[in-house]
Amino acid sequence: ETGVTQSPTHLIKTRGQQVTLRCSSQSGHNTVSWYQQALGQGPQFIFQYYREEENGRGNFPPRFSGLQFPNYSSELNVNALELDDSALYLCASSLGRTTEAFFGQGTRLTVV
Amino acid sequence: GIQVEQSPPDLILQEGANSTLRCNFSDSVNNLQWFHQNPWGQLINLFYIPSGTKQNGRLSATTVATERYSLLYISSSQTTDSGVYFCAVGSNYQLIWGAGTKLIIKP
Numbered sequence: 001e002t003g004v005t006q007s008p009t010h011l012i013k014t015r016g017q018q019v020t021l022r023c024s025s026q027s028g029h030n031t032v033s034w035y036q037q038a039l040g041q042g043p044q045f046i047f048q049y050y051r052e053e054e055n056g057r058g059n060f061p062p063r064f065s066g067l068q069f070p071n072y073s074s075e076l077n078v079n080a081l082e083l084d085d086s087a088l089y090l091c092a093s094s095l096g097r098t099t100e101a102f103f104g105q106g107t108r109l110t111v112v
Numbered sequence: 113g114i115q116v117e118q119s120p121p122d123l124i125l126q127e128g129a130n131s132t133l134r135c136n137f138s139d140s141v142n143n144l145q146w147f148h149q150n151p152w153g154q155l156i157n158l159f160y161i162p163s164g165t166k167q168n169g170r171l172s173a174t175t176v177a178t179e180r181y182s183l184l185y186i187s188s189s190q191t192t193d194s195g196v197y198f199c200a201v202g203s204n205y206q207l208i209w210g211a212g213t214k215l216i217i218k219p
Contacts, residue, residue, distance in 0.1 A: 033206070037153075042198055042209030056205040088153050097205045098142050100160040106153045 002027055004093050006104035013081050013111050021076040021107045023091030031055070031097055032074040034066060035090040037106075043090055049074055050097050078109075086111045114139045114203045118210035125189055126218050133184040133213045135199030143202025144175050146184050149212070150195050158184070158197075189217045 005024045013019050025032050031050045035043035045058035049068035063079040072093070078085055088108050092101040115138040125131055135144075146158040159166050159173040161182065166173055170190075175182040186193055194217045200207040 035207075042200075042211050043207075045206040045208070048205045050205075058206065090153075090155065092207075098202050100143070100145065100157070101207060102157060103147075103155040106155075108153065 004102055004104035006091050006107050010108045015081055017081050018079045021089050023074045025072045025093035026102050029093035029095050030072050031094045033092045034076045037088040081111045083111050114208050116201055116208050116210040118199055118213050122214045124216045129189050131186045133197055135182040137180050137201045141201040144182055145200050147198045148195050191217045191219050193217050
């Protein structure tokens with residue numbers, strides 16, 4: 001059974017650019033959630049995908065968007081990057097929308 | 113929205129000591145998880161415990177849902193226990209996180 005994997009692990013982008021982060025869910029899981037964790041803080045919910053549909057969204061602007069594919073893997077896209085987008089981005093998968101979540105190792109994004 | 117408070121914010125202990133971490137939450141929840149975040153950022157699942165008591169080796173956890181709190185016990189601490197411990201509660205489809213307890217175990 002493979003766990004949750006994210007790519008890339010580290011990324012440096014310039015302000016104004018666009019970025020795509022990827023997540024492969026754990027085998028058998030149909031739900032993927034994305035979180036942003038700023039340094040020294042707890043993670044903040046960005047959105048959740050359940051069976052390829054956005055199931056809920058946190059307090060993030062529309063330039064944060066996502067996709068879930070038929071194999072339940074997912075992408076997080078961020079347009080018009082700002083310096084404050086620098087953070088650890090965490091992907092979690094679960095079997096269902098409210099059950100135990102398992103996290104990938106994260107993607108550390110630095111915007112310069 | 114639901115508020116999650118963790119205490120203490122920081123804890124420094126000698127190897128071999130025991131500790132209790134607390135998580136208070138402000139409303140009914142359908143999910144509660146404890147995580148250990150290592151220095152590289154990986155969140156490691158410790159317990160999925162919406163209610164009741166569970167034990168896993170030197171770690172145990174208790175959630176009293178009616179009183180809206182959960183406790184994480186670490187016994188006979190080891191230096192590898194160092195890191196940040198998060199409590200996260202489920203509200204509908206999202207996890208709401210506390211600010212974490214930073215635990216440092218000195219040899």
